[in-house]
């Protein structure tokens with residue numbers, strides 16, 4: 001039988017309900033699940049045998065969910081900055097990927113990214129990159145939860161040469177990961193401008209059969225609509241609609257080019273929007289109208305995008321930016337309050353991934369994906385309002401302890417299952433290779 005543990009933080013922030021903060025409560029973990037959340041004064045009577053772990057000064061929050069990542073691109077952090085999307089991709093990123101991307105690159109990049117994400121309180125990421133089997137193995141080693149994208153793009157790469165090969169390799173990865181408790185898959189078509197109608201049709205059918213999401217860069221920057229009208233005679237949303245892709249299965253990343261009619265349509269279709277504010281600002285792609293989508297009831301989750309366009313994988317920074325940008329863009333200081341930003345980085349991410357029955361909030365029966373954040377810190381003092389400090393003032397460096405499925409993966413700010421020195425060494429080696437190439 002697994003040990004019963006009681007975590008005793010200063011505050012519990014369950015996220016569901018959205019604004020709740022519990023003082024003097026314990027979170028009980030048995031095996032991989034949350035057994036109970038109870039007042040500390042009832043602990044002795046209700047669970048006399050529980051092993052207690054005090055977390056003084058800490059807020060216990062659900063693990064953060066990075067809803068859009070390209071983890072292996074951590075090795076390309078700072079490789080090509082201050083460029084617009086298409087020049088960034090075509091003149092820098094794709095040539096570097098053609099030259100370097102293979103299993104070794106993806107292993108080293110995924111290790112670096114997973115280390116950064118776990119240390120920053122992210123317990124689950126929705127990835128979108130080549131060699132997802134390699135990223136999956138790294139996630140398993142680190143004890144992290146992940147949704148692995150099965151990439152589809154009309155470019156030959158070291159992962160696959162043809163559309164058929166993208167599908168066959170993706171299906172193999174999906175099969176091979178079925179027994180992994182912390183992993184699942186999604187189709188990851190790159191973007192409407194790099195995926196054919198036939199590939200979209202095929203993945204729609206397969207995604208339904210396999211019951212997995214479709215994770216797509218969509219309406220990221222302004223050339224995309226004109227390009228689609230020229231090539232397909234249709235706005236990208238009309239094209240995707242005809243192909244049967246506008247549904248709750250669709251996870252649309254970016255969405256900076258929306259009219260009010262488009263927003264109504266996205267809301268009606270039940271599409272989730274994966275908002276990446278730092279990447280959108282850095283590439284000057286545009287701004288996702290989060291406040292207006294939120295009013296329409298669209299499920300909005302938050303992602304960092306890859307470190308090549310962000311340039312960090314820090315979900316605390318991303319939450320803060322999502323809250324601030326929504327206010328600046330809408331002219332409404334009430335848009336995306338702190339608690340909403342935290343929901344977007346947790347339960348909304350879980351909902352987008354179809355995992356909201358399991359993760360995204362601190363509730364009885366859910367997986368114990370938990371983060372203890374130290375708020376007794378200069379940067380977050382005084383704690384007038386816990387959620388406000390978490391979103392507007394906190395840094396990822398205040399993350400002290402992290403559990404995924406009840407297993408501690410960060411303790412006292414140190415990774416438990418990855419060797420940071422080895423990761424630093426191999427990152428330096430990759431830096432030398434990439435620098436020579438540029």
Ligand SMILES: CSC[C@H]1O[C@@H](n2cnc3c(O)ncnc32)[C@H](O)[C@@H]1O
Nearest residue numbers: 070093128129151152153190217306
């Ligand atoms: C098959 S998906 C991986 C593919 O996507 C590229 N990529 C990374 N970030 C973005 C972005 O924000 N917009 C479009 N494409 C992006 C990455 O370099 C891979 O080639």
Ligand SMILES: [Zn+2]
Nearest residue numbers: 070217305306
């Ligand atoms: Zn992306």
